[in-house]
Amino acid sequence: MTDASGPTAERRGRPRSPAVDRAVIDTVLRLLTEGSSFAELSMEGIARAAGVGKNTVYRRWSGKDALLLDVLATIEEPAPEPTGRTLHEDLVLAVEWIRQRSLAKRESALMRNMQMQIQSSPELWQRYYDTFIVTRRKVLAQIMERGLANGEIRADLADDVELLVDMVAGPLLTRAVQRPDQPLENDLAERLVDTLLDGLRPRG
Secondary structure: OOOOOOOOOOOOOOOOOHHHHHHHHHHHHHHHHOOOOHHHOOHHHHHHHHOOOHHHHHHHOOOHHHHHHHHHHHHOOOOOOOOOOOHHHHHHHHHHHHHHHHHOHHHHHHHHHHHHHHHHOHHHHHHHHHHHHHHHHHHHHHHHHHHHHOOOOOHHHHHHHHHHHHHHHHHHHHHHHHOOOOOOOOOHHHHHHHHHHHHHOOOO
């Protein structure tokens, strides 16, 4: 969560109450999980649902975009550290992490809402991308670069690391955001990685 010295808050009056911050953020998570879209929410409505005053919310966040970034920060978890033993093991670990996050209803609701912000609020989307997505993609890129270096991925794919990252992350994100009615089976990470590696491994 962004603290009182962070970019989404200003130092005013009494110190901020962590309990109030938590109540507001929990309220936003609940409303989104219950099916509200972020576009439908208002700062006044959020304050009302959280049982706090409108001015209390505005003292903490300059607007909905700043609030949503703090909401995202509270549920963000670091991606698992790759083991470096095999490409297969590292990719399954990374994809399973994405699958587990996609299974959580609140994360799925937030992902769908962020997808909607691409058109309606490109600045918010860019801040979300720079703050959260870039870090996740770096982990996948490191796995791919290690696989290229040790010969587990064809050398001719060395110039397409970004595309390889898209190929790993894309299928699960498609199901979680665009096809939420589809199951995310327990063995999905393993099957996805096995299918992907059949096309990435050196021939012969």
